[in-house]
Amino acid sequence: MNIKSVEDYFPGMDIIDSDIEERIETIYNEVKNTEVDKASISASLQAESISYQDFYNILKIDPNEYLEIMAEKAYDKRIRYFGNNVSLFSPIYIANYCENSCKYCGFRAQSDIKRAKLTYEEIEAEMNALAATGIEDVLILTGESEKFSSIEYIAKSCEIAKKYFRVVGIEIYPTNIDDYKKLRQAGADFVTVFQESYNKKYYDFYHPAGHKRSFSYRINTQERALMGGMRGVGFGTLFGLGDPIEEAFKLGVHASLIQKKYPQAEIAISLPRIRPTHGADETLIFENI
Numbered sequence: 001m002n003i004k005s006v007e008d009y010f011p012g013m014d015i016i017d018s019d020i021e022e023r024i025e026t027i028y029n030e031v032k033n034t035e036v037d038k039a040s041i042s043a044s045l046q047a048e049s050i051s052y053q054d055f056y057n058i059l060k061i062d063p064n065e066y067l068e069i070m071a072e073k074a075y076d077k078r079i080r081y082f083g084n085n086v087s088l089f090s091p092i093y094i095a096n097y098c099e100n101s102c103k104y105c106g107f108r109a110q111s112d113i114k115r116a117k118l119t120y121e122e123i124e125a126e127m128n129a130l131a132a133t134g135i136e137d138v139l140i141l142t143g144e145s146e147k148f149s150s151i152e153y154i155a156k157s158c159e160i161a162k163k164y165f166r167v168v169g170i171e172i173y174p175t176n177i178d179d180y181k182k183l184r185q186a187g188a189d190f191v192t193v194f195q196e197s198y199n200k201k202y203y204d205f206y207h208p209a210g211h212k213r214s215f216s217y218r219i220n221t222q223e224r225a226l227m228g229g230m231r232g233v234g235f236g237t238l239f240g241l242g243d244p245i246e247e248a249f250k251l252g253v254h255a256s257l258i259q260k261k262y263p264q265a266e267i268a269i270s271l272p273r274i275r276p277t278h279g280a281d282e283t284l285i286f287e288n289i
Helices: 020-031 038-046 052-059 063-082 120-131 151-162 177-185 200-206 215-219 221-227 244-261
Strands: 089-093 137-141 167-171 190-196 232-237 266-270
Touching: 020 052, 020 215, 020 244, 038 052, 038 063, 052 244, 089 120, 089 167, 120 151, 137 151, 151 167, 151 177, 177 221, 190 215, 190 221, 190 266, 200 215, 215 221, 221 232, 221 244, 232 244, 244 266
Parallel strands: 089 137, 137 167, 167 190, 190 232, 232 266
Antiparallel strands: none
């Protein structure tokens, strides 16, 4: 099937009744043209419970001027809600096959990297060795290829992981509600998905082919995962693909709307590492988008 637009769905993709995507865009449009001055920033920093406008104002802050104030507020919030606790988890890739063509990614289908997929025996050995270090939480990752990393394969991996770890997270290709139910029954607790870019213009440019091309299907992933019974969901975006203020704001709004709609869910935000990669599109020119 020829998918011509980021709005399109591929055959077999769940289409759920959700207005989250539209609400993210509406809220952003309501705040993006407001004038942010020192008075509004000061008021937002002093607010006990911040609004979406406050959140946008804070993102517009000059870090050279407000860094210390932000650091103090962040410390106070962390102590209030989390104390001095630090939770460690370890990622483990069980496969790196991918069927998408994301221009920035070294895993893209056109990359000449060496591909690999662990056997169940190898997964067991890796989980055993990792658990022996004292790590209690694990994140299972694959490339985005259902052909090489089927739901059954990932589910069996979760079953193995659950024998060794308190919490099992997965960062795989977006899938349907019934698939998340299977993964939950197999031991998965958490689903993390990076939207990559919340701007459809940039998303369209960076994702020319593959199931990932469907912006709407991807942005509703966290909701489908929760509908499938997952305990929690994670969000992320790749800063550098588009305007970082827009990306950060929409990321926060997305997580907030899901938290309000599913108050029982645990929510996490992931930040990408900025590292060189082999196999990305070297002709990528940001200014030409």
